[in-house]
Amino acid sequence: MAEQGKQKKLVEAITSMEQDFAQWYTDVVKKAELVEYTSVKGCLVIRPYGYAIWEHMQRIMDEMFKATGHENVYMPLFIPESLLEKEKDHVEGFAPEVAWVTHGGQEALEERLCIRPTSETLFCEHYAHIIQSWRDLPKLYNQWVSVVRWEKTTRPFLRTREFLWQEGHTIHASAEEAMEETRRMLEIYVRFFEESLAIPVVTGPKTESDKFAGAVTTLALEAMMHDGKALQTGTSHYFGDGFAKAFGIQYTGKDNQLAYPFQTSWGTTTRMIGALIMTHGDDSGLVLPPAVAPIQVIVVPVAMQKPGVLEAAQALTERLQAFCRARMDASANSPGWKFAQHEMKGVPLRLELGPRDLEAQHCVLVRRDTGEKTIVDLHALEETIPQLLQSIRDTLYQRALENQKRHTYRCNSLEEIKRELAEKGDGFVYAMWCGEEACEDGVKEATGIGSRCIPFAQEQISGTCVCCGKTAKHMVCWANAY
Amino acid sequence: MAEQGKQKKLVEAITSMEQDFAQWYTDVVKKAELVEYTSVKGCLVIRPYGYAIWEHMQRIMDEMFKATGHENVYMPLFIPESLLEKEKDHVEGFAPEVAWVTHGGQEALEERLCIRPTSETLFCEHYAHIIQSWRDLPKLYNQWVSVVRWEKTTRPFLRTREFLWQEGHTIHASAEEAMEETRRMLEIYVRFFEESLAIPVVTGPKTESDKFAGAVTTLALEAMMHDGKALQTGTSHYFGDGFAKAFGIQYTGKDNQLAYPFQTSWGTTTRMIGALIMTHGDDSGLVLPPAVAPIQVIVVPVAMQKPGVLEAAQALTERLQAFCRARMDASANSPGWKFAQHEMKGVPLRLELGPRDLEAQHCVLVRRDTGEKTIVDLHALEETIPQLLQSIRDTLYQRALENQKRHTYRCNSLEEIKRELAEKGDGFVYAMWCGEEACEDGVKEATGIGSRCIPFAQEQISGTCVCCGKTAKHMVCWANAY
Numbered sequence: 035m036a037e038q039g040k041q042k043k044l045v046e047a048i049t050s051m052e053q054d055f056a057q058w059y060t061d062v063v064k065k066a067e068l069v070e071y072t073s074v075k076g077c078l079v080i081r082p083y084g085y086a087i088w089e090h091m092q093r094i095m096d097e098m099f100k101a102t103g104h105e106n107v108y109m110p111l112f113i114p115e116s117l118l119e120k121e122k123d124h125v126e127g128f129a130p131e132v133a134w135v136t137h138g139g140q141e142a143l144e145e146r147l148c149i150r151p152t153s154e155t156l157f158c159e160h161y162a163h164i165i166q167s168w169r170d171l172p173k174l175y176n177q178w179v180s181v182v183r184w185e186k187t188t189r190p191f192l193r194t195r196e197f198l199w200q201e202g203h204t205i206h207a208s209a210e211e212a213m214e215e216t217r218r219m220l221e222i223y224v225r226f227f228e229e230s231l232a233i234p235v236v237t238g239p240k241t242e243s244d245k246f247a248g249a250v251t252t253l254a255l256e257a258m259m260h261d262g263k264a265l266q267t268g269t270s271h272y273f274g275d276g277f278a279k280a281f282g283i284q285y286t287g288k289d290n291q292l293a294y295p296f297q298t299s300w301g302t303t304t305r306m307i308g309a310l311i312m313t314h315g316d317d318s319g320l321v322l323p324p325a326v327a328p329i330q331v332i333v334v335p336v337a338m339q340k341p342g343v344l345e346a347a348q349a350l351t352e353r354l355q356a357f358c359r360a361r362m363d364a365s366a367n368s369p370g371w372k373f374a375q376h377e378m379k380g381v382p383l384r385l386e387l388g389p390r391d392l393e394a395q396h397c398v399l400v401r402r403d404t405g406e407k408t409i410v411d412l413h414a415l416e417e418t419i420p421q422l423l424q425s426i427r428d429t430l431y432q433r434a435l436e437n438q439k440r441h442t443y444r445c446n447s448l449e450e451i452k453r454e455l456a457e458k459g460d461g462f463v464y465a466m467w468c469g470e471e472a473c474e475d476g477v478k479e480a481t482g483i484g485s486r487c488i489p490f491a492q493e494q495i496s497g498t499c500v501c502c503g504k505t506a507k508h509m510v511c512w513a514n515a516y
Numbered sequence: 517m518a519e520q521g522k523q524k525k526l527v528e529a530i531t532s533m534e535q536d537f538a539q540w541y542t543d544v545v546k547k548a549e550l551v552e553y554t555s556v557k558g559c560l561v562i563r564p565y566g567y568a569i570w571e572h573m574q575r576i577m578d579e580m581f582k583a584t585g586h587e588n589v590y591m592p593l594f595i596p597e598s599l600l601e602k603e604k605d606h607v608e609g610f611a612p613e614v615a616w617v618t619h620g621g622q623e624a625l626e627e628r629l630c631i632r633p634t635s636e637t638l639f640c641e642h643y644a645h646i647i648q649s650w651r652d653l654p655k656l657y658n659q660w661v662s663v664v665r666w667e668k669t670t671r672p673f674l675r676t677r678e679f680l681w682q683e684g685h686t687i688h689a690s691a692e693e694a695m696e697e698t699r700r701m702l703e704i705y706v707r708f709f710e711e712s713l714a715i716p717v718v719t720g721p722k723t724e725s726d727k728f729a730g731a732v733t734t735l736a737l738e739a740m741m742h743d744g745k746a747l748q749t750g751t752s753h754y755f756g757d758g759f760a761k762a763f764g765i766q767y768t769g770k771d772n773q774l775a776y777p778f779q780t781s782w783g784t785t786t787r788m789i790g791a792l793i794m795t796h797g798d799d800s801g802l803v804l805p806p807a808v809a810p811i812q813v814i815v816v817p818v819a820m821q822k823p824g825v826l827e828a829a830q831a832l833t834e835r836l837q838a839f840c841r842a843r844m845d846a847s848a849n850s851p852g853w854k855f856a857q858h859e860m861k862g863v864p865l866r867l868e869l870g871p872r873d874l875e876a877q878h879c880v881l882v883r884r885d886t887g888e889k890t891i892v893d894l895h896a897l898e899e900t901i902p903q904l905l906q907s908i909r910d911t912l913y914q915r916a917l918e919n920q921k922r923h924t925y926r927c928n929s930l931e932e933i934k935r936e937l938a939e940k941g942d943g944f945v946y947a948m949w950c951g952e953e954a955c956e957d958g959v960k961e962a963t964g965i966g967s968r969c970i971p972f973a974q975e976q977i978s979g980t981c982v983c984c985g986k987t988a989k990h991m992v993c994w995a996n997a998y
Contacts, residue, residue, distance in 0.1 A: 106564065
């Protein structure tokens, strides 16, 4: 009875998005078996299915990083308090939210160590050791690690006290080269988001008040979730020579003069899994873009007790594995239960194969994104499946782009912003800004939404700031955000 | 002048192994640019070249794990003190050497959190959440993470306060299945060591006193370093149902009865890089087995200012990249300087290409392991290079095996042990043991060497314990160890 109850629970409907988006999200991360809670608040177990998504993200991005000359390294987990304090803005930004190690074994440490919330200070200490000459530049480094930030409120993938990420850190002889790197890495992120995650993004610099602690410029990727809220999904920072000066990193130039080099850092995190869920998911659960789906095609044998069905499905699965990530579900569960479970897990394609299909030498392919069923000749699968997977990526991307467009409001006044949000719900508000922090705060106070970035794709919506009416400098993308 | 001085330093001879093995080791890890020290004792930067070796190790092992049904997960960094304390032996073994987090942001934590020294307790907490029925078993998990153990004395790769590793954790319905897993993973490690690292190992259970904290049985891999000392390079533990009972993990069996499952864990670490250095290295630096070498073939153009040389070397490098990890060194340094540097870095093959070679349509291939030079037809490289790489692996393995055999002493008495060690230097001592801890301590006291494992390949050296003279139960492998 308990067993049956448990089986039933797995196909039980999750909360609908319309009814309660936050609860829907929590249901999906649990029922798709992405994470499990632990006894430490904000620290989660990433389960095999969730971790496999991350591994696919890692593999694709790591290839892009290496193809552009970056090398992976590993920096220590610990930052001595005195090292964290070397760059003034940086310590102000991070010290309030770090975890402190005070004891090693039975002994109190002479100096507290924080667990890295980000590793600029560690890279700087290392650069100071290894960089002497212009010949040592540039260094293009990256690492895949976890970091810790002691957040007060937490949500799976979106905001956790420990999270996995990659952090790129580079150092260059000239400001131009470092700025170019900052932009190049943003472009790599954009390409990854669009091609692999099927998520359109708005990109541009953050305003002064919203920059990374210690950065001269922070470029950000902002994605729109299904509910119209913004999610910052990646950042690329240009540091100028501020860190180099704080950490005493100098090199001898070709002119035999000592000079300070210029730095960047850039990062993306397991938050991208949250972005996938909230961009593509639906009331049946997760919907995964094929590039990062742990299983791209789930083969479900129908009437599998009939002679030959299971063997044929097994042989077919092995054939598919030559060109896609296919798996067979030969468990004792009913086909209907399997359909629901693999929908919950967001598997892009389901292949159904029964005795009658075998006789006719075809099978049924069902798309997770549209639910569309196609009967396909068994001999045509090498051609059809890659096409369908590409089409699923394209459909997901188009849908997300349409959602973004539908919920992007161009506004000329605070009143208009409030009206649009009230009528159409959350979204990206494009409105002009004079560049003053007071007006950034003013918009937030009046409308509740904050600046996300100053999009590279500027539009001249009007000539004046929506807040003070003075001459506008930029069009800002404003939104409620996760 | 400073520039020239620096170039010179790179080709300066390192300390010879004979003169000072410990200093030789330190020189190699620094000059081959594997690691760099930081301001936190025992926490090192793993530099790109060192990390690339680790990435190749990871890739090969991860494939082996996945091919045997294991899935990767991610468990949190933190273990609450109360969770660490649940299994008595385990906490006794690890509590004295963990790092404690006491503050998050500005606030003192209600309960201290230790940074994982190993993750059995975290996996157990998770199993208790997700395992209810026999259908949920087995779970075959692994994770690639860093762990922290607050060691007093530290050495790069061999003993560091933070190190990288993989820890496999599995849970099974029966003791037999768990024991089988324990052995299977040891076998996978042996295969990896022999095939990919070219390192022969002695394997067998640890004695009772030397087991992992909380294990019923610990199987170990012991490798012999160039200086005759032992290095434990991997372990595979069988836990019985001890952890399950301590953590209240139960499942409903097919018979509808509640039962405790059985667990294993197994791990290998960045210490394997230390094993590579001390097994294959020589007075010119690192010698890397091809399977994990970041660069397998370094192409050095000779007289590269001559027309056509650089272009030909570039084209050749690209051709080689289709079947091996090839790179060209077109830097402004002299060929001799380049030869020395790539020898220091242990690149298995060097390919020299000059104007006269081009004319004759051949090149010179130089093996790092033997120094042997071969003139090879440019058209034969697709055939010759893979053969040479395989031959380098075989030669390294044979040499290491011969070193191990030459320094394995079969002894019948404590006197004989002392004499052999005094005459022939450190090595593996095979000698009989009665099974009593007092005699294990006795051997250590009398000869200075400790038990490494009870080799699976038992030999009947004599019938009596070398220490007490009573009937012997096992032949033990004893040695000085890192």
